[in-house]
Amino acid sequence: MTNMVSTSVRPNLLILAAIGLAAGVLSGLFGVGGGIIMVPGMVLLAGIAQQRASATSLAAIVPIAAVAAVIFGQADSLNLPAAAVLMVGSIIGVQVGARLMARIGEDRLRIGFAIFMIAVAVTMLVS
Amino acid sequence: MTVPEISALIGIGLTAGVLAGLLGIGGGVLMVPAMVLITGFDQHVAQGTSLLVIIPAAALGSFTHHRHGRLALRDAAGLAVGGVLGALLGSFTALSLDEELLRRLFAVLLLVIAARMLLTRTLIPEPTDPEAT
Numbered sequence: 001m002t003n004m005v006s007t008s009v010r011p012n013l014l015i016l017a018a019i020g021l022a023a024g025v026l027s028g029l030f031g032v033g034g035g036i037i038m039v040p041g042m043v044l045l046a047g048i049a050q051q052r053a054s055a056t057s058l059a060a061i062v063p064i065a066a067v068a069a070v071i072f073g074q075a076d077s078l079n080l081p082a083a084a085v086l087m088v089g090s091i092i093g094v095q096v097g098a099r100l101m102a103r104i105g106e107d108r109l110r111i112g113f114a115i116f117m118i119a120v121a122v123t124m125l126v127s
Numbered sequence: 128m129t130v131p132e133i134s135a136l137i138g139i140g141l142t143a144g145v146l147a148g149l150l151g152i153g154g155g156v157l158m159v160p161a162m163v164l165i166t167g168f169d170q171h172v173a174q175g176t177s178l179l180v181i182i183p184a185a186a187l188g189s190f191t192h193h194r195h196g197r198l199a200l201r202d203a204a205g206l207a208v209g210g211v212l213g214a215l216l217g218s219f220t221a222l223s224l225d226e227e228l229l230r231r232l233f234a235v236l237l238l239v240i241a242a243r244m245l246l247t248r249t250l251i252p253e254p255t256d257p258e259a260t
Contacts, residue, residue, distance in 0.1 A: 016205030023206070024213020029221045030233055031174025032155030033181050036240065038206060048202065055192035056199050060206035061153075061185040064214045065178045071218035072175025079172050081128050082162070083179040086140040090154055090184060093144020100149055113150060114244040117237050120160045124234035127164070 011046035019045060020060060028068040033061040135166050140180070147184075155181055156240060159233060170230040174221060 019041035023034030035057045042053035072078045128136075143157040155177040162173035192198040221229060 011202055011205075013201075013205040013208075016202055017209035020206035020209030020211075021213040022209075024210035024215075025217040025220075026213075026236075027178070027210070028214040028217020028219075030155070030217075030236055031159050031177040031221075032236075033153035033185065034210065035153050036156070042202070042206075046202075048199075052197055052199060055189065055197040056203045056206065058185045058192065059189035059198055059200070059203035060210050062182060062189065063207045064210040065181045065185065067211050068214040068218045069175060069178040069182065071215070071222070072171070072178060075171070075175075075222045077169070077171035077222065078175035078179060079168065080179075082132075082136055082166070082168070083176045085128070085133055085136040086143075086158060086176065086180045087183055089137040089140020089142075090144035090147070090158075090180060091187070093141040093146075094148040094154075094184060095144075096141075097145035097148020097150075100145070109149060110244055113146065114241040117156075117241040117244075120164070121234040121237035121241065123164060124160060124230055124237070127230075 011042070011048055015046050016042070020064070023057075023060070024064050024068075027061075027064050028071070031068070031072075033057075034064055035061060132166055136162075139165060144184075152240075153181065154184065156237065160237065163230065170226050170233065171222065174229075174233075 019038055022041070023037040026032065026037055027034035035054070038057035038060060039050070039053045042048040042056065043050055048056070069078065139158060139161040143154040143161065146152070146157055147154045158177045158180060159170075159173045162168040162176060163170055168176070189198055189203075193200075224232070
């Protein structure tokens with residue numbers, strides 16, 4: 001239903017830049033993409049449809065992560081061979097995951113994964 | 128890199144990729160703690176490495192979206208203007224922080240994300256398209 005308005009919406013660029021700023025800070029600070037801020041931000045604050053927001057967020061991640069990666073690289077906080085190996089695994093994994101998506105009960109998976117993440121967080125806190 | 132290290136990294140990449148594809152969350156949230164806890168990387172190195180790994184995946188995904196006409200380049204440019212500035216701020220802040228403090232802050236981020244996954248459905252980005260990741 002939201003897809004119907006998506007083509008006519010021309011979101012305010014200032015709002016988008018502000019969402020990008022918050023996502024960029026999160027990305028640089030924690031080494032993540034920032035989609036976790038940008039997608040809900042675009043949907044809730046700029047009225048962009050979910051699917052278009054996901055696609056747009058993905059494109060914005062490229063320059064954001066590139067800038068942050070360069071800064072980490074200059075500080076010698078980047079393992080290039082490890083990154084190459086991870087890339088191979090993750091590109092294969094994403095294809096598999098996307099194909100599995102339709103078959104697995106997403107809610108159960110989401111709850112299971114959230115509990116797993118809490119365990120990981122606790123481990124990181126005590127280690 | 129040793130053989131066990133390479134195998135561990137391939138496993139981490141695969142798992143992060145599968146979960147990212149399934150749940151529509153980014154690989155970084157999964158890869159960073161895995162690199163810290165399994166391969167014993169320093170928190171800073173894990174984060175820098177994760178950033179680099181994210182780039183080709185995001186580029187590939189957005190190219191696919193662009194071909195299907197789902198990508199609003201104008202909006203992406205708006206995000207990127209703020210995003211690059213934020214990335215500079217965030218990166219320099221992260222690098223100035225103590226390794227242990229950064230690891231703890233990351234753990235808090237994981238808790239926030241987990242709580243949101245458990246409590247709210249609507250706020251969680253869900254790609255309706257399998258190619259979205």
